[in-house]
Amino acid sequence: MRVGYIGLGIMGRPCVRNLLKAGFEVSVWARRPASIGDLAVTACATPAELAGRVDVLVTNVSDTPDVESVLFGENGVLSGARPGLIVIDMSTIAPLGARRIAAGCAGRGVTFLDSPVSGGEVGAVNGTLSFMVGGEQAAFDKAQPVYQAMGKNIVRIGDSGAGSVAKACNQIVVALNVQAVAEAFKLADACQVDKARVREALLGGFASSRVLDIHGQRMIDDNYVPGFKAKLHQKDMGIVGETARALDTALPATTQVTALIDALVANGDGELDSSAIARLISAA
């Protein structure tokens, strides 16, 4: 199986290394050829040329319009793809956009699998990313070796867009769990009680969560080196809000925590881990 990759960023480069390690022949297209560096890959001149060479093409760009441009733009993937091509899109994009893109691909015999991930740079390097996938079961099954080379917990959620929906849900839960811990710790501070002991006790019970464990420690240390940058969480919460509004769905707590992430970024702290909203909460 020949694999293509577009998007050699902080997540993409380690994914390509893991694909090479798994024995795949990998071709790439890079907007900035310098980003290829020492990767043992074949460089193509355009997304179209790359699409013509591979069976599975992975895209890992930032937002919905970037995916649309690389697929449907001039010299884009669709203009060079052979029927049967499977596109695994690891970007976090809008669920409704994912459905539209999948439909556009299907018209040309290409299967689009929205496949956002969680696990961050560490997960990408270690090949332990969690994949949340939307799209055809047959293509999902066929592409398993490619997913397996890059990740571990690989769940097909449902039809096109369902992977993006699960990722949106993930970002809601993480943001609100951060606020939950931050408000609890604010009360502990007000009562002059040691947050570290509270974290320890709560980890043993019903309030236990990955956010309490990892971000709770960040709050105790007041150390917001990312992690997952606030400006990226902001982008994802934008997708959440856009989707909810398009479907006439009110998400009050989600909306207010989005405002906190917006404020963090507006304050110039977009490069901090998004759990730094705890600073805004404790100062309020």
Next chain:
Amino acid sequence: MRVGYIGLGIMGRPCVRNLLKAGFEVSVWARRPASIGDLAVTACATPAELAGRVDVLVTNVSDTPDVESVLFGENGVLSGARPGLIVIDMSTIAPLGARRIAAGCAGRGVTFLDSPVSGGEVGAVNGTLSFMVGGEQAAFDKAQPVYQAMGKNIVRIGDSGAGSVAKACNQIVVALNVQAVAEAFKLADACQVDKARVREALLGGFASSRVLDIHGQRMIDDNYVPGFKAKLHQKDMGIVGETARALDTALPATTQVTALIDALVANGDGELDSSAIARLISAA
């Protein structure tokens, strides 16, 4: 070590059984003697009489005023206690109340340990309750065998009131984690995506929590048999709000989720598990 117990309710009775199983001689005072049933304990006529017979006295009543009444009221614990008595209070009470009560006890040579629990009826029956304890280290150490007979994860958080603060933090985090999952699932529903698959995928990543696991399943099943009753969560969130206001501490997300629990109880659903606020969220 002779142990006394006051509060033979749904939590208290299994705790007494576990104390007896651990070999303690247990005496009790019960407002309604019928609640003693078949427990192999010595019944006392008043809290004062009970206090005079034991080294460690466990109280497990509902709210701050109930604790105050049983300790400081006529024929209360303090009127019969010998110096050196240790009171383990398992009720969930106000942190500032716990400090006041501990000071009142200390004046009479009695050590008060605010020791709220999490783990519910199942934890009480299995002897796996988590204890969050505030008060003197020496008394905490001395009472270890009593705690160990009833629970597992036993953490001394700090001085008097600190156990109650940790419990307040626990209730904040649980309530907001419920709302996080409920809003995420609401978005999944709006997108016609299977919540069960979303839950499965999210449990593998950063959004993972006990609430997503246990209450997430309750939401999928729309089954809110308690669990932890909404009316009890409402009482605890009242303590949270009262404490925050007394210390001039704003907890905006906590306040709005408290309003949801209030609405659930006002709707006549106080006997449901408190995670039933998911119904209000999905209907809004």
